[in-house]
Amino acid sequence: xxxxxxxxxxxxxxxxxxxxxxxxxxxxxxxxxxxxxxxxxxxxxxxxxxxxxxxxxxxxxxxxxxxxxxxxxxxxxxxxxxxxxxxxxxxxxxxxxxxxxxxxxxxxxxxxxxxxxxxxxxxxxxxxxxxxxxxxxxxxxxxxxxxxxxxxxxxxxxxxxxxxxxxxxxxxxxxxxxxxxxxxxxxxxxxxxxxxxxxxxxxxxxxxxxxxxxxxxxxxxxxxxxxxxxxxxxxxxxxxxxxxxxxxxxxxxxxxxxxxxxxxxxxxxxxxxxxxxxxxxxxxxxxxxxxxxxxxxxxxxxxxxxxxxxxxxxxxxxxxxxxxxxxxxxxxxxxxxxxxxxxxxxxxxxxxxxxxxxxxxxxxxxxxxxxxxxxxxxxxxxxxxxxxxxxxxxxxxxxxxxxxxxxxxxxxxxxxxxxxxxxxxxxxxxxxxxxxxxxxxxxxxxxxxxxxxxxxxxxxxxxxxxxxxxxxxxxxxxxxxxxxxxxxxxxxxxxxxxxxxxxxxxxxxxxxxxxxxxxxxxxxxxxxxxxxxxxxxxxxxxxxxxxxxxxxxxxxxxxxxxxxxxxxxxxxxxxxxxxxxxxxxxxxxxxxxxxxxxxxxxxxxxxxxxxxxxxxxxxxxxxxxxxxxxxxxxxxxxxxxxxxxxxxxxxxxxxxxxxxxxxxxxxxxxxxxxxxxxxxxxxxxxxxxxxxxxxxxxxxxxxxxxxxxxxxxxxxxxxxxxxxxxxxxxxxxxxxxxxxxxxxxxxxxxxxxxxxxxxxxxxxxxxxxxxx
RNA sequence: UGGGGCGUGGUCCAAUGGCAGGACGCGGGACUUUGGAUCCUUGCGGUGUAGGUUCGAAUCCUACCGCCCCAGCCA
Numbered sequence: 084x085x086x087x088x089x090x091x092x093x094x095x096x097x098x099x100x101x102x103x104x105x106x107x108x109x110x111x112x113x114x115x116x117x118x119x120x121x122x123x124x125x126x127x128x129x130x131x132x133x134x135x136x137x138x139x140x141x142x143x144x145x146x147x148x149x150x151x152x153x154x155x156x157x158x159x160x161x162x163x164x165x166x167x168x169x170x171x172x173x174x175x176x177x178x179x180x181x182x183x184x185x186x187x188x189x190x191x192x193x194x195x196x197x198x199x200x201x202x203x204x205x206x207x208x209x210x211x212x213x214x215x216x217x218x219x220x221x222x223x224x225x226x227x228x229x230x231x232x233x234x235x236x237x238x239x240x241x242x243x244x245x246x247x248x249x250x251x252x253x254x255x256x257x258x259x260x261x262x263x264x265x266x267x268x269x270x271x272x273x274x275x276x277x278x279x280x281x282x283x284x285x286x287x288x289x290x291x292x293x294x295x296x297x298x299x300x301x302x303x304x305x306x307x308x309x310x311x312x313x314x315x316x317x318x319x320x321x322x323x324x325x326x327x328x329x330x331x332x333x334x335x336x337x338x339x340x341x342x343x344x345x346x347x348x349x350x351x352x353x354x355x356x357x358x359x360x361x362x363x364x365x366x367x368x369x370x371x372x373x374x375x376x377x378x379x380x381x382x383x384x385x386x387x388x389x390x391x392x393x394x395x396x397x398x399x400x401x402x403x404x405x406x407x408x409x410x411x412x413x414x415x416x417x418x419x420x421x422x423x424x425x426x427x428x429x430x431x432x433x434x435x436x437x438x439x440x441x442x443x444x445x446x447x448x449x450x451x452x453x454x455x456x457x458x459x460x461x462x463x464x465x466x467x468x469x470x471x472x473x474x475x476x477x478x479x480x481x482x483x484x485x486x487x488x489x490x491x492x493x494x495x496x497x498x499x500x501x502x503x504x505x506x507x508x509x510x511x512x513x514x515x516x517x518x519x520x521x522x523x524x525x526x527x528x529x530x531x532x533x534x535x536x537x538x539x540x541x542x543x544x545x546x547x548x549x550x551x552x553x554x555x556x557x558x559x560x561x562x563x564x565x566x567x568x569x570x571x572x573x574x575x576x577x578x579x580x581x582x583x584x585x586x587x588x589x590x591x592x593x594x595x596x597x598x599x600x601x602x603x604x605x606x607x608x609x610x611x612x613x614x615x616x617x618x619x620x621x622x623x624x625x626x627x628x629x630x631x632x633x634x635x636x637x638x639x640x641x642x643x644x645x646x647x648x649x650x651x652x653x654x655x656x657x658x659x660x661x662x663x664x665x666x667x668x669x670x671x672x673x674x675x676x677x678x679x680x681x682x683x684x685x686x687x688x689x690x691x692x693x694x695x696x697x698x699x700x701x702x703x704x705x706x707x708x709x710x711x712x713x714x715x716x717x718x719x720x721x722x723x724x725x726x727x728x729x730x731x732x733x734x735x736x737x738x739x740x741x742x743x744x745x746x747x748x749x750x751x752x753x754x755x756x757x758x759x760x761x762x763x764x765x766x767x768x769x770x771x772x773x774x775x776x777x778x779x780x781x782x783x784x785x786x787x788x789x790x791x792x793x794x795x796x797x798x799x800x801x802x803x804x805x806x807x808x809x810x811x812x813x814x815x816x817x818x819x820x821x822x823x824x825x826x827x828x829x830x831x832x833x834x835x836x837x838x839x840x841x842x843x844x845x846x847x848x849x850x851x852x853x854x855x
Numbered sequence: 856u857g858g859g860g861c862g863u864g865g866u867c868c869a870a871u872g873g874c875a876g877g878a879c880g881c882g883g884g885a886c887u888u889u890g891g892a893u894c895c896u897u898g899c900g901g902u903g904u905a906g907g908u909u910c911g912a913a914u915c916c917u918a919c920c921g922c923c924c925c926a927g928c929c930a
Contacts, residue, residue, distance in 0.1 A: 090877095091869065117930055152929065209928055216926055219857045223926090254928055264858040266926045275928040294930045317859055318925045340860085342923095353930090395878065397868040399861095402923055406866050409879055419892075426889095455893045486890060495888055534888040603889045627891040633881095667918065695906070699917060729908050729916045764909060765872090816874080823874050826911050830873035833910090842910040 089139050092398040094132070094339055098140060098309060107308045110142030113180075114168070115298070117149040118160035118282070120353040121368040121375045122167045124389070124410075125344040131393035132341070133311060134173040145305055146175035151182050151297045153281040161282065163368070167376035172386045178305075182297050183283045185304050189292050190244065192300060192330045193255060193273060197236045201329055202273060203229055204239040206253045216269050222262035223269040229258065243276055246289045250276050257296075259325065267318050268325070271295050299323045303332035310336045313343040314400065344396070345404045348553035349374045350561055350569060364573060365554075371622050372554045372577050382551060383598060383608025383624035388417040407553075414625050418598060418606040423451035423460060426497065426536040427586040427601040427621075429548060431471035433540060434518045437505065439468035444541070449498040462589035466499050469540035471585050476535040477515065479507070482635075486533035488518070494533045497602060501528040536602045544591035547620045548607070550579040584621075592616045603627065670698055683707055690720040699728050705741035706732065712747030717755050726754050730768060734775040744778030745771075753781040765838050766790040793839045796848065799832070802840070803848045806831045817853055825849060 089095065101107045112133040116122060122130075137144035146168055150156050168175070196202035205228045207215065217223040231239075240255055242248065255274040263269055273296040278289045292300075299322075302310045310323075320338045327335060343351075350356065351374060359365050359373070368375050371382030379389065392413040396405050444467050451460035472488070481489040488494045493503040502520035510516050523529060554577050560569040590599060595614040600606050605626040613620040674681040680701055687697035687710075700710050706727065713723045731740055731750070753774065757767040762785055770784050785791055793799060806828055807814055817824040825846065832845045 096871085115930095119930085149930070155929080212928075213926070218926060221857090251928065266858085269926085272928055277928085291928095293928075298930085312930095314860070315924055316930090319930095320859090342861085395867075397878095399868065401861050401868095403867060406879070409867070412879060424889080424892090453887095453889075453892050484890090497888060499888090501888095531888090533890070536889075600889085600892090603891055605891085627889075629891050631890045665919070693907080693917095695917060725908065725916095733916060768909095768915095813874080821874070826873040828873085829910065833873090844910095846910055 089135070090394065090397055093400065094136070094309070094311060094341065094398060097339060098136065101308070102140075109308070110136060110140040111145070111306055111308045112136050112142065112311060113145040113147050113302065113305065113307050115147040115149045115182075115301070116164050117152070117155075118157060118164055119152070119155040120160060120357055121163050121373075121377055123351055123353075123356065123374045123376065124346065124379065125351045125374075126167075127171060127376060127389050128344045128393050128396070128398075129311070129313075130168055130171055130173060131390055132398055134168075135393075136309070136311075142308075143178055144173070144175065145178040145180055145307065147180040147182065147301060147305070149182050149294070149298070149301075150281070150283060151291050151294060153277060153279040153291065156282055158282045163377060167380075170380060170386055171376065171389065180301070180305055181283055182292075182301050183281060185297075185301055186284065186288055186292070188304060189297060189300050190290075192332075193292075193296075194237065194240065195330060196257065196273070197240060197255075198233055199329070200233060200258070202255055202257050203231055203236050204243070204253050205229070205256045205270075209251065212254075212272075216266065217261075219264070219266065225261055226256070226270070229270070240274075243274065243290050244288075246278070248276055250278055252276060255290075257322075257325070257329075259322075263321075265318055265321050267295070268321050271322050295319055295322045296326055299326040299336070299338075300330065300332065302336040302338075303327055303330075303334045306334045307336045308334075310338045312338060312340055314340045314402070315343075316340055340400070341398050342400055342402050345402070346374070346407050346410070347404065347558040348407060348555045348560075348574075350555070352561070355561065355569065358570075362570075364570070371549070371551050374554075381611060382622050383418075383606065384414060385417050385421070385598075388414040391417070411625050415606070415628065418600070418624065420456055420458075422598040422600040422606055423462070424449075424453070424600045424602050425451075425462065425587050425590050426464070426538055427546070427548070427584055427604065427607075428471045428473050428536070428538045428543075429550075429581050429584045429604070430474040431538075431585055432474050432477055432515055432518060434470050434472055434502070434520055434537070436468050436470070436500075436502065436522045437519050438521065441468070443467070444539075447498050462587070464498060464587055464589070465539050465542050466496075467539050467541040470496065470537045471540055471543060472496075472518075472535055472537045474515070477504075477518065479515065487535055488520075488533075493523075493529055493531050494535055495528070495531050496537050497534045499537070500524045501531055503529075536604070538585040538587055542588045543585035544588055544617070544619070546584050546586045546590075546618075547613075548581040548584040548623065549610070549621065550581065550623045552577050552579070586619065586621075590619060593619050598624070600627075667698065670702060674701070687720075687724075690714075692720055692724050696724050696728050699732070700724065703739055705739040709740050709747055709750070713751045713754070716748060716751035719754065719758065722754050722758055723751070726750065726771070730771050731775065734771070743775045745774045746778070749774050749779065749781055756781055756785065760792060760794070760841075761785070762790050763792045763839065763841055765833070765842075766792065769838065789837070790839060792841050793836055794841045794844055796844070799836070799840055799845060799848055802832050802835050803828075803845065803852055806835065807849075807852060814853065825853075828853075 098110055114130050114133045116126060134144040148161055205226050207226050215224045215226060254272050256270045256272050259268040259270045261269050272293050274290045274292055276289055277291050280286055317340050323338045360368055365373055369377035369381045371378055392410045395409055395413060444465050447464045447466055448461045449464045451462055452458040476487040478485055478489045488504050490504050490507055493501050495501045500522040502522045504518055504520050506519045507515055508517040553574055555572050556574040557563060557572050560572045593609045595609050596611040597609045606624040607621040608624050610620040610622050674684055684697050684701045687700060688694060700707050710723060710727055714720055735743055753767060753770055756762050757764060770781050773784055813824050813827060828849050829842055829845050833840050833842055
């Protein structure tokens with residue numbers, strides 16, 4: 084199975100544009116995990132994105148271990164990562180890289196940076212560096228070591244490499260921009276001393292590159308074209324570019340950021356996952372409750388389901404919180420097709436079939452798949468005089484709409500006879516211990532609504548069943564509204580072990596790592612590690628959708644959150660009122676301080692402009708000057724202001740309008756032509772686009788490009804007719820009452836006229852034609 | 856607070872000036888020896904707010920509001 088056609092997303096659009104423009108002629112992506120933990124579902128999103136792009140664009144995706152910090156990284160993780168990516172179904176071929184493969188090149192680039200006067204060795208301590216960095220509002224102070232000579236820096240850096248200094252003694256920093264509003268650019272660290280043994284390079288190095296320095300170089304050295312990472316690295320993109328712009332790298336990759344995955348009732352930070360493992364809150368990285376690939380695999384999730392989940396949720400830049408129900412949907416969709424059905428009883432009640440011939444066993448051939456799955460296969464279910472049914476399927480006093488067993492009521496044993504409950508045995512506490520039922524086969528059976536699952540008592544196989552549930556009791560454990568620590572929010576019932584469930588003999592010797600559906604209960608997976616012949620262990624992957632549970636839950640009172648601990652008070656309830664100055668306030672203050680500006684503003688208002696527009700025009704002197712000059716040439720204040728505010732300012736972007744090649748004379752002429760109807764508004768904007776990029780004379784541009792507005796019904800009529808003829812369905816729908824379609828037709832006609840048609844006239848023509 | 860980013864039904868994602876659409880969910884229905892399989896559904900529900908431009912705005916302009924990220928010798 085593969086996705087029909089990949090969903091559009093902003094990264095695909097960028098790639099399409101890059102391929103189109105010739106910026107790149109092939110696509111190279113990479114998945115760059117740091118081997119300091121196991122991969123989780125969030126990584127799966129990134130893996131599917133990067134490898135999926137390579138697959139769809141016939142490019143390549145590299146698997147790269149970002150091993151620049153030997154203190155936290157480990158060979159175990161490297162192997163686990165490779166296993167997980169391969170299991171997810173992606174191949175990297177010979178494109179397996181490690182950041183450490185490039186340590187020598189990175190070092191050489193660093194010496195180049197020093198020789199170019201763009202990096203220096205800093206002897207400030209870690210704390211001092213922090214203090215010198217300033218704050219978001221105040222610029223950094225230069226380190227006293229910032230202006231060392233090239234020779235001294237080179238000697239020092241070589242001494243660092245040679246191991247002449249202890250850890251933390253000094254670092255290599257780039258000479259960035261100390262006043263940059265982006266903190267990341269204030270002399271970022273490039274290298275630090277770490278006398279630690281590296282999983283791959285051993286003790287060859289005692290200096291290691293920082294992420295911000297290593298990552299762009301790795302990308303460039305591997306000729307990656309599109310370097311895709313998560314949103315929190317947006318601020319780092321400036322250094323990424325700085326490094327590439329200031330080193331002589333063989334390629335120029337670009338970084339793009341997308342929103343990382345968030346899901347409820349779990350945590351996805353490596354630090355927290357590691358803590359769960361280290362403090363034994365779970366049984367290792369592959370505990371089936373963990374959101375790790377290894378955990379999900381052991382639980383019974385399939386690679387196909389995880390991949391279709393990643394396709395389903397899409398890729399965008401908005402922070403989002405995905406409902407885990409979507410993963411479960413993908414899982415059920417996949418498991419439904421691949422899991423043979425079998426029956427299991429988790430909490431047995433013995434049922435005696437009254438009158439069943441002693442010792443008689445009937446062999447029932449039960450299909451392994453329902454009809455719609457369309458797979459062949461049966462298994463034999465032997466039926467004797469005693470069976471087990473699930474306690475859940477019997478009610479002493481049945482609620483309304485109960486379709487299962489209850490005293491005096493009848494139900495079908497799935498694939499078998501209908502039984503009617505004649506008597507109930509209970510112990511001293513009232514607990515039901517045994518049911519006696521009469522049974523009816525073939526045509527003698529009464530019509531019943533329900534069918535329940537069962538296991539033959541004489542042939543039942545004892546099994547251990549592990550009922551997994553969400554790891555945490557609350558949706559957002561690491562952002563608890565009540566302020567509770569995330570570790571106190573673990574779900575105490577995340578793993579309920581049923582030691583003596585009964586399963587059909589057909590799965591008594593099930594192979595480890597096999598999917599089955601326990602009918603009416605859920606999808607299960609024979610545990611790959613603990614299953615033994617004759618002693619199966621099943622993990623519940625996911626329950627079946629359950630409309631009865633939903634129905635009864637709707638009736639039941641709302642269940643309180645399971646963690647009853649007293650919530651911590653919300654600190655700082657009386658948060659300081661925002662003292663932030665808005666743009667409007669800033670301008671008002673500027674006017675208060677500058678009478679000339681205030682007079683200008685007042686003048687504009689007197690001209691009939693709105694206070695807002697006057698405010699905008701007065702934001703920069705150049706803007707106001709342009710308005711004045713244009714207005715002098717064409718005294719229509721509202722029109723001139725509209726064009727400046729809506730279009731000229733937008734074209735200028737962050738810059739001043741005076742930087743544009745547009746003159747007041749040209750603007751005045753353009754506005755006059757639009758007002759006169761010589762060109763349509765739309766075409767006028769086209770003219771303006773040319774004016775702000777190249778300058779020129781509006782009239783000449785209109786003539787050259789043939790933009791003069793067409794009002795002539797005889798010219799327009801054939802286009803109208805052609806458009807209507809080309810879209811008979813739309814015409815029918817319009818006539819059936821879908822008036823919104825008029826815009827669709829108008830757009831089509833205007834477009835076909837090359838933007839020259841007078842839209843009002845087109846509309847009138849269209850309406851007349853459609854009425855006919 | 857300086858800077859960077861993001862706001863489309865309950866959730867996730869499309870629509871790149873021209874019919875606001877898909878999926879999950881919820882509701883309704885069909886069928887049934889899985890109440891839970893399967894199928895149908897023209898059912899529910901949305902462009903953060905306020906102005907403006909335009910024949911036409913989710914999309915362009917202006918202002919406001921809200922959320923996320925950045926001051927590790929982590930990545």
